[in-house]
Amino acid sequence: MAVPKRKMSRSNTRHRRARWRASTPNLVPVTVDGVRHLVPQHLVRAYERGLLRPGD
Numbered sequence: 001m002a003v004p005k006r007k008m009s010r011s012n013t014r015h016r017r018a019r020w021r022a023s024t025p026n027l028v029p030v031t032v033d034g035v036r037h038l039v040p041q042h043l044v045r046a047y048e049r050g051l052l053r054p055g056d
Contacts, residue, residue, distance in 0.1 A: 030054075 008016075025040035030047050037054040039047050046052045 025042065027038040028041045028044055029036050030039050030044055031037075032047055032054055035054075037047070039052075039054065043052060047054065
Protein backbone atom coordinates (compact mmCIF):
# COMPACT_ATOMS: atom_id res chain seq x y z
CA MET A 1 0.00 0.00 0.00
CA ALA A 2 1.27 3.47 -0.83
CA VAL A 3 2.30 5.59 2.12
CA PRO A 4 2.53 9.40 1.86
CA LYS A 5 6.00 10.85 2.45
CA ARG A 6 4.75 14.07 4.04
CA LYS A 7 1.68 15.51 5.71
CA MET A 8 -1.09 16.62 3.36
CA SER A 9 -2.93 19.85 4.14
CA ARG A 10 -6.49 19.69 5.46
CA SER A 11 -7.77 21.49 2.36
CA ASN A 12 -6.14 18.99 -0.01
CA THR A 13 -7.33 16.03 2.04
CA ARG A 14 -10.94 17.18 1.99
CA HIS A 15 -10.81 18.04 -1.70
CA ARG A 16 -9.47 14.56 -2.47
CA ARG A 17 -12.06 12.83 -0.25
CA ALA A 18 -14.90 14.78 -1.87
CA ARG A 19 -14.21 12.94 -5.14
CA TRP A 20 -14.81 9.55 -3.47
CA ARG A 21 -18.53 10.17 -3.04
CA ALA A 22 -20.62 7.53 -4.70
CA SER A 23 -23.01 8.42 -7.47
CA THR A 24 -26.62 7.27 -7.45
CA PRO A 25 -27.08 3.83 -9.03
CA ASN A 26 -28.82 3.45 -12.38
CA LEU A 27 -32.27 2.02 -11.70
CA VAL A 28 -33.59 -0.61 -14.11
CA PRO A 29 -37.17 -1.89 -14.29
CA VAL A 30 -37.49 -5.57 -13.32
CA THR A 31 -40.68 -7.63 -13.16
CA VAL A 32 -40.88 -9.89 -10.09
CA ASP A 33 -44.05 -11.93 -9.49
CA GLY A 34 -45.89 -9.85 -12.09
CA VAL A 35 -45.05 -6.56 -10.37
CA ARG A 36 -42.65 -4.05 -11.90
CA HIS A 37 -39.91 -2.71 -9.59
CA LEU A 38 -36.99 -0.34 -10.12
CA VAL A 39 -33.77 -1.91 -8.86
CA PRO A 40 -30.06 -0.98 -9.14
CA GLN A 41 -28.53 -2.24 -12.37
CA HIS A 42 -25.82 -4.28 -10.64
CA LEU A 43 -28.45 -6.25 -8.66
CA VAL A 44 -30.77 -7.16 -11.57
CA ARG A 45 -29.45 -10.73 -11.84
CA ALA A 46 -29.98 -11.35 -8.10
CA TYR A 47 -33.61 -10.19 -8.33
CA GLU A 48 -34.22 -12.34 -11.42
CA ARG A 49 -32.79 -15.43 -9.71
CA GLY A 50 -34.84 -14.82 -6.57
CA LEU A 51 -31.86 -14.21 -4.30
CA LEU A 52 -33.26 -10.80 -3.36
CA ARG A 53 -36.86 -9.70 -2.91
CA PRO A 54 -38.05 -6.16 -3.58
CA GLY A 55 -39.00 -4.28 -0.44
CA ASP A 56 -36.45 -5.98 1.84
